[in-house]
Amino acid sequence: MSETTDGRSRQLRIADSIRARIEAGEYQPGDQLPGLPALAQQYQASLVTVRLAITRLKNEGLIVSRQGVGNFIRRKPTVKRYGIGRYSRSVWGGQNPKPLLIAEGGQQGKTIGQTTETEQVPAPSFVAERLPGISEGDLVYVRRRTTTIDGVINQSADSYFTLATGQRSPDIVAGEGPGGHIARINAISPVLEVQEEITARMPTSPESARLEIPDGTPVFEVIRTYHTADGPLDVAKFVIRADMAAFDYRFPTPD
Amino acid sequence: MSETTDGRSRQLRIADSIRARIEAGEYQPGDQLPGLPALAQQYQASLVTVRLAITRLKNEGLIVSRQGVGNFIRRKPTVKRYGIGRYSRSVWGGQNPKPLLIAEGGQQGKTIGQTTETEQVPAPSFVAERLPGISEGDLVYVRRRTTTIDGVINQSADSYFTLATGQRSPDIVAGEGPGGHIARINAISPVLEVQEEITARMPTSPESARLEIPDGTPVFEVIRTYHTADGPLDVAKFVIRADMAAFDYRFPTPD
DNA sequence: TAGTGGTCTAGACCACTAG
DNA sequence: TAGTGGTCTAGACCACTAT
Numbered sequence: 001m002s003e004t005t006d007g008r009s010r011q012l013r014i015a016d017s018i019r020a021r022i023e024a025g026e027y028q029p030g031d032q033l034p035g036l037p038a039l040a041q042q043y044q045a046s047l048v049t050v051r052l053a054i055t056r057l058k059n060e061g062l063i064v065s066r067q068g069v070g071n072f073i074r075r076k077p078t079v080k081r082y083g084i085g086r087y088s089r090s091v092w093g094g095q096n097p098k099p100l101l102i103a104e105g106g107q108q109g110k111t112i113g114q115t116t117e118t119e120q121v122p123a124p125s126f127v128a129e130r131l132p133g134i135s136e137g138d139l140v141y142v143r144r145r146t147t148t149i150d151g152v153i154n155q156s157a158d159s160y161f162t163l164a165t166g167q168r169s170p171d172i173v174a175g176e177g178p179g180g181h182i183a184r185i186n187a188i189s190p191v192l193e194v195q196e197e198i199t200a201r202m203p204t205s206p207e208s209a210r211l212e213i214p215d216g217t218p219v220f221e222v223i224r225t226y227h228t229a230d231g232p233l234d235v236a237k238f239v240i241r242a243d244m245a246a247f248d249y250r251f252p253t254p255d
Numbered sequence: 256m257s258e259t260t261d262g263r264s265r266q267l268r269i270a271d272s273i274r275a276r277i278e279a280g281e282y283q284p285g286d287q288l289p290g291l292p293a294l295a296q297q298y299q300a301s302l303v304t305v306r307l308a309i310t311r312l313k314n315e316g317l318i319v320s321r322q323g324v325g326n327f328i329r330r331k332p333t334v335k336r337y338g339i340g341r342y343s344r345s346v347w348g349g350q351n352p353k354p355l356l357i358a359e360g361g362q363q364g365k366t367i368g369q370t371t372e373t374e375q376v377p378a379p380s381f382v383a384e385r386l387p388g389i390s391e392g393d394l395v396y397v398r399r400r401t402t403t404i405d406g407v408i409n410q411s412a413d414s415y416f417t418l419a420t421g422q423r424s425p426d427i428v429a430g431e432g433p434g435g436h437i438a439r440i441n442a443i444s445p446v447l448e449v450q451e452e453i454t455a456r457m458p459t460s461p462e463s464a465r466l467e468i469p470d471g472t473p474v475f476e477v478i479r480t481y482h483t484a485d486g487p488l489d490v491a492k493f494v495i496r497a498d499m500a501a502f503d504y505r506f507p508t509p510d
Numbered sequence: 511t512a513g514t515g516g517t518c519t520a521g522a523c524c525a526c527t528a529g
Numbered sequence: 530t531a532g533t534g535g536t537c538t539a540g541a542c543c544a545c546t547a548t
Binding site: 012015016019056059060061062079084085087088089090190191192193194195196197198199200201202203204205206215216217218220227242243245246247248249250251252253254255 | 267270271274311314315316317334339340342343344345445446447448449450451452453454455456457458459460461470471472473475482497498500501502503504505506507508509510
């Protein structure tokens with residue numbers, strides 16, 4: 001009696017028990033959990049209850065389910081480190097510029113794919129707040145890119161810039177010319193500073209589906225602004241799976 | 256027939272429908288949703304199914320439940336911006352040093368609470384990797400702090416430093432003396448650079464309970480290293496509610 | 511085909527909150 | 530007390546995967 005009732009719900013105690021086993025290393029990443037019927041038997045609970053416990057662990061990012069196969073301890077995917085080095089002139093100004101966001105930490109042997117399209121849209125508020133002279137709803141260019149690593153969608157990136165900027169450099173709109181996007185911005189006016197604003201949130205269901213994000217995985221939302229001698233010329237929003245990314249900043253102690 | 260069946264499950268379609276209403280502004284933050292029985296009636300589904308739909312929206316951070324009251328559209332909490340300015344010498348070296356992480360963006364009229372305790376623990380791996388001469392399991396000091404804003408637990412912070420460092424400055428261990436923690440580190444050896452490594456993940460259930468984090472809210476995990484003339488002296492891990500934080504970095508384009 | 515997870519139901523009961 | 534959300538059950542049926 002004493003150990004079976006502690007005021008916590010059955011599903012919570014089941015989840016706690018399984019989580020403890022995972023954290024203790026009793027279950028290793030990639031291992032398959034006992035089937036739901038077995039767990040129900042083991043914990044003397046109904047199938048639904050045990051499933052609710054598993055759902056919690058999925059939402060914590062500890063377990064992934066494969067329908068028709070089983071529940072598995074989640075493997076930690078390779079984490080990519082995003083340091084400021086990826087903005088180095090030597091990276092994008094050189095002979096063989098790498099895609100900007102894959103510059104560091106990417107292991108060898110990865111297949112990187114990218115799709116791009118450019119169109120005109122009304123400026124979202126976060127763009128209007130950062131691009132001088134632009135109000136929400138004004139037409140701006142957006143360059144949408146989706147990057148995959150080994151077939152897994154890793155991030156989406158939307159770069160916004162004004163129609164005037166697009167006129168000054170058709171290459172930007174077309175996504176052509178030497179170097180990457182930053183090189184083309186730089187050709188218009190030197191990029192003096194880079195600003196990154198980082199938030200994190202849960203993806204919405206449609207987003208999860210589109211980016212193929214498993215349950216329990218947050219996303220980073222990064223707003224990156226290129227500050228040039230002519231002011232901010234480009235505002236981009238990145239959505240990146242949080243389980244595949246780490247940001248790394250190192251700076252001198254400010255006065 | 257055609258519109259009722261699209262291959263998606265009932266709970267997904269209900270969740271999509273409610274999400275669309277939220278995003279369209281039909282429901283405003285703070286608004287109460289119709290009760291579960293009403294929704295069940297409206298969508299011609301069982302209570303359980305409608306609850307599963309609501310659970311999804313909670314896990315997306317769009318809805319919060321208050322037992323015995325109802326389901327509500329989630330209000331966006333005030334976001335605190337973490338810029339590098341909070342490490343400025345003028346902030347912590349001045350007369351009335353503010354708590355480091357609240358330096359910027361904190362609105363007026365907030366009540367800030369902090370609890371602190373210091374003890375010796377075996378070094379976790381992330382500490383051993385960053386403090387020279389320390390191997391995993393070696394005894395180190397840890398200074399644990401929990402910060403609340405208006406009674407809401409906002410973050411926990413664990414600072415790790417070596418026993419040798421503690422001996423050089425008893426103030427660090429006691430958490431006393433002029434200025435904050437950084438000032439005391441700085442007194443031992445000038446802090447030349449600050450490094451912050453940022454990841455995001457879902458909190459575990461125990462963590463959610465301890466930090467009182469609502470469902471659908473990820474946490475930032477920040478590892479901050481103080482690099483001094485004597486090398487890294489202090490490694491701290493912060494766990495911060497992601498819905499109350501935004502990080503802001505701005506740096507010159509590296510060469 | 512057999513085993514897995516996923517969805518759904520009707521209904522019982524508990525826990526919390528407001529009036 | 531009445532209404533709300535939370536937990537739990539037994540059982541039916543669907544969807545997917547492996548063999």
